[in-house]
Amino acid sequence: MTPHPEHSEHPDTITTADGRTALRMERRLAHPPQRVWDAITQPAHLAQWFPSEVTVELRPGGAMGFLFPGDSEPAMTGTVTDADEPRVFAFNWGEDHLRWEITPDGEGSLLTLVHTFGDRYGAASFASGWHLCMAALAQHLDGERADVRRDTGGELHEAYVERFDLGRGVVEHTAAGSRIRFERQLVRPVETVWSELTAGSEPLEGEPAPEGFTTPATPPGPVTELHAPDLLAYAAPAGGEVRWQLTKGTGHGPRLNLTQTLPRPSDAEATLSAWQTRIDELAATLRKG
Template identity: 65%
Template structure:
């Protein structure tokens, strides 16, 4: 399936984002309804084990195989067979709507709306649901759900489609936040290229962008952060924090930008695009 049929937009409250995905399925709404509401069917394609009371206000539980602990909880918010099933999952909300489709009405148009607060996680959510919906289609067709895990290409396609790689000008500086497809230790090794940075040294080339004159490293905590001075009175900070589970979340900032913020933003955007390509090959 092509990710270009899927959309990301703001929620009505202005604080959340809504991922909207549509899939046409060659099966009647009643069959699709069973596949998205019955735990035994969900086990074939949904990303976690699910327990639920299929009624508004009913409790839900989500548990990923192999994870210790009680798992996450949610609540059914809508259950209108065979048209609408919606529920909370932690702080997120998922709405599944089924409409008859096709000339005889024996197919279905399934629409998923996922509302969440972490806009920069949207590419992870979209690529994950993309694979789940592919598995749902295989399950409905009567075959085993055999969907290959994304090595990063699908994630990056959604990141580009949703324009999540663009940074922003912030006061006297710039800021990027980007979900990566590899974890911090792997990204750190790619950036260092065998040259471990030390305080007082010039930052390795991997941490630089074209046209950015690097001064000495002022702080380094491998593999989670590196800060170095830049001319005339600013600093660049690379920080890797917890992301969506697909890899590290990079937060990159530069201060002291002053009058050339757009040029600096473009330079760092190009650098991070190159890094994303390198990580796909690693």
């Protein structure tokens, strides 16, 4: 069984600055630095635990290619930025940057990954993915066949959402008024999310929004815009608009973007709290489904 993130000896963390987020993960491995270096840089070893096949020119400025299962040619390319054997291996992967650092730790090593990217709300997807990859790496180094249970239920993903506080909404105050905003990565296909929100009954423009899109603080109003299974907006009875949009996400399912404009800023905190409860309930239901 893959260990829960809260049980890690070194807590996994994220920091965000200037629109970029850095995910930091540390793992102790019972193998010397050179062996770990070979496992994270040589394509034959990478094929046993990394999420894609890799080609690499192991020098600063060297080209990299990433071939995912089912693709006939590399879907992404990268460039090596550091190759200091057996200490540091770093590269660009699309718009992201990955830095692997190996330090001696007794008879073994401490492996540190810093993954820097622009999509803060994708951090739980990246962390849960790397969590499983690093568990597979440890198995490979131990001479075992990498056999890590996939996070099919989203339990690991949701644990990272909680750890990184990625489920919290915000109130934005502008000259045009106040707005509630939530962004959250979900763990089921968009069709499953839509079915849960609509309770299997398709909404219609001009009719009241289904209960799944509402809260006690924001009861249903007439649907003003509808593009199943990606978008539903409705007029809130007290004024303003509620807008649910499901866009492409990071690995597990769609990204939920929910906003509500408010005619009275004094209602913001109560409205925010009600939506927090509703979205947490949705995420928990999807995880169990």
